[in-house]
Amino acid sequence: EPEVTQTPSHQVTQMGQEVILRCVPISNHLYFYWYRQILGQKVEFLVSFYNNEISEKSEIFDDQFSVERPDGSNFTLKIRSTKLEDSAMYFCASSESSGGSYNEQFFGPGTRLTVL
Amino acid sequence: AQSVTQLDSQVPVFEEAPVELRCNYSSSVSVYLFWYVQYPNQGLQLLLKYLSGSTLVKGINGFEAEFNKSQTSFHLRKPSVHISDTAEYFCAVTTKGGSYIPTFGRGTSLIVHP
Numbered sequence: 001e002p003e004v005t006q007t008p009s010h011q012v013t014q015m016g017q018e019v020i021l022r023c024v025p026i027s028n029h030l031y032f033y034w035y036r037q038i039l040g041q042k043v044e045f046l047v048s049f050y051n052n053e054i055s056e057k058s059e060i061f062d063d064q065f066s067v068e069r070p071d072g073s074n075f076t077l078k079i080r081s082t083k084l085e086d087s088a089m090y091f092c093a094s095s096e097s098s099g100g101s102y103n104e105q106f107f108g109p110g111t112r113l114t115v116l
Numbered sequence: 117a118q119s120v121t122q123l124d125s126q127v128p129v130f131e132e133a134p135v136e137l138r139c140n141y142s143s144s145v146s147v148y149l150f151w152y153v154q155y156p157n158q159g160l161q162l163l164l165k166y167l168s169g170s171t172l173v174k175g176i177n178g179f180e181a182e183f184n185k186s187q188t189s190f191h192l193r194k195p196s197v198h199i200s201d202t203a204e205y206f207c208a209v210t211t212k213g214g215s216y217i218p219t220f221g222r223g224t225s226l227i228v229h230p
Contacts, residue, residue: 003159006159033217042220042222042223043208043220043223045217045219048215048217055215091159093160103216104165106159107159107160
C-alpha cells in the first residue's frame, strides 16, 4: 500500500541553524501539506502546496519557513534559523486533490525536531 | 473558525472493556468530522469520518462514532478494546466548502492494560 515517508525520523540541531525536513508524498497525489505538533499540544496546520506554489498557509508559517518540491518526488520544509520553540513533531501529508470535494489526506510518520 | 476539544488527555482501560473517547467541536457552519489514530512511531491514520448521511459512523478496527449535532459532539467508541488499540487518538473538524484543512484536537492517549 502506498504511503507517505519522512526523513529523518529525528533531527537534533543547534539554535540558529538551518534544517531541512524531507517528505516523499504518495506518487499520484497533487496536494502536499506540512503540520506540526509541539509536545502536549494540538496538531497545527502550517502550509499547503499545489502546482509548485503555496496554496494556503497559517500564521505560524512565517518568513523563516519555506517549502519546495525540488524534484518529482520530494517535498521539503526548510527552517532557516531554528529557535527553541521550533522543537516539535513535523508531519507531512498528501492528497489526490483539495477543495471542491473532500479528499483524504495521508500522513507520514513525522520528524521529531529538537532544537538545543 | 472551528475548534475541537478532546476532554480527556489520557484514558486508561483494561483489555476487553468498552471505551469512549470524547470530542466536542465548535463551528458556525456545517462540518465534516474525523478521528485519526497514531500508533507509536507511525503517522496519523484515518480511523473514520463523518461527511453526511447516517450519524453513526463505523470505522476500522471495530471503532465507531456518533455525530450529535445538538450536542456538537463526535465521541468515539469501541465495545471491547485490545492491547493493540493502545495509541494516540485525534479528533478533527473541517468545514464544508472550504479547503478541507483539518483542525485537530490535542489528542487522547488510550492506554489498554492487560
